[in-house]
Amino acid sequence: MNAQRKFAVAGGTGRVGRHVVDALESAGHEVVVMARSTGVDVISGDGLAEALAGVEAIVDTSTQPTPDETAATEFFKTSTHNLMTTGTAAGVQRMVVVSIVSADRFGGGYGAAVVEHERLAMAGPIPAVVLRATQFHEFVPELMEWGRRGDVIQVPEMRTQLIAAQTAGAELAAIALDPSIEPGTIREVAGPREERLVDVARLLADRRGESARVEEVRDPSDPAGEAYASGALLPGPDVKRAGPTFAEWLESADRVAV
Numbered sequence: 001m002n003a004q005r006k007f008a009v010a011g012g013t014g015r016v017g018r019h020v021v022d023a024l025e026s027a028g029h030e031v032v033v034m035a036r037s038t039g040v041d042v043i044s045g046d047g048l049a050e051a052l053a054g055v056e057a058i059v060d061t062s063t064q065p066t067p068d069e070t071a072a073t074e075f076f077k078t079s080t081h082n083l084m085t086t087g088t089a090a091g092v093q094r095m096v097v098v099s100i101v102s103a104d105r106f107g108g109g110y111g112a113a114v115v116e117h118e119r120l121a122m123a124g125p126i127p128a129v130v131l132r133a134t135q136f137h138e139f140v141p142e143l144m145e146w147g148r149r150g151d152v153i154q155v156p157e158m159r160t161q162l163i164a165a166q167t168a169g170a171e172l173a174a175i176a177l178d179p180s181i182e183p184g185t186i187r188e189v190a191g192p193r194e195e196r197l198v199d200v201a202r203l204l205a206d207r208r209g210e211s212a213r214v215e216e217v218r219d220p221s222d223p224a225g226e227a228y229a230s231g232a233l234l235p236g237p238d239v240k241r242a243g244p245t246f247a248e249w250l251e252s253a254d255r256v257a258v
Contacts, residue, residue, distance in 0.1 A: 019169025
């Protein structure tokens with residue numbers, strides 16, 4: 001039996017972070033869940049030193065849910081500085097950071113903040129590895145709600161390769177458990193196949209019994225619209241692919257209702 005090791009997950013109650021926690025605990029390791037609800041704040045630093053005591057590696061899944069580039073960048077600057085500074089003092093050996101496939105193909109917005117997060121992590125005193133993931137299956141119902149207009153649901157024209165947050169979380173945990181990965185490495189993980197956002201949104205609408213009609217739209221005022229439609233969010237050819245598909249995810253009996 002492998003010896004128990006200690007890890008910390010920033011954003012450990014969030015969409016992907018909770019799955020990292022589950023994967024590490026299922027492997028028999030001790031996990032410190034870092035979130036405001038557990039008394040640990042990566043921005044103020046409250047509880048951080050206590051949380052990182054004796055930790056081998058940090059998995060950073062914390063985020064600022066805003067499309068504003070300035071606000072998101074400031075969040076990542078502060079959180080990364082605090083994790084790196086406090087982690088170094090605690091003897092943390094490495095960090096794993098979740099990012100977004102193709103974030104570097106967009107010139108601004110949240111994507112630019114994510115790229116800055118990667119840069120800050122790579123430049124810090126704790127050796128870091130980045131895992132870029134494609135859009136999560138769980139992203140689809142959110143986009144549908146944002147696009148709801150009475151009896152119509154508008155979703156962006158988008159080619160994507162959706163992945164389950166649980167799958168991405170398991171991959172982050174596997175990277176955290178492997179100290180042989182070269183610092184500065186950037187890996188990618190994606191779902192098993194390319195899909196159109198409108199198709200998966202219609203699958204979800206049918207499952208819910210939605211009376212609203214799902215329409216695919218492209219906003220000519222949004223500079224990212226052309227990129228979404230052209231496949232800029234798709235991963236490279238050497239990406240690690242992992243299921244389930246969106247349809248399989250919807251049918252899974254062990255997931256929360258959407």
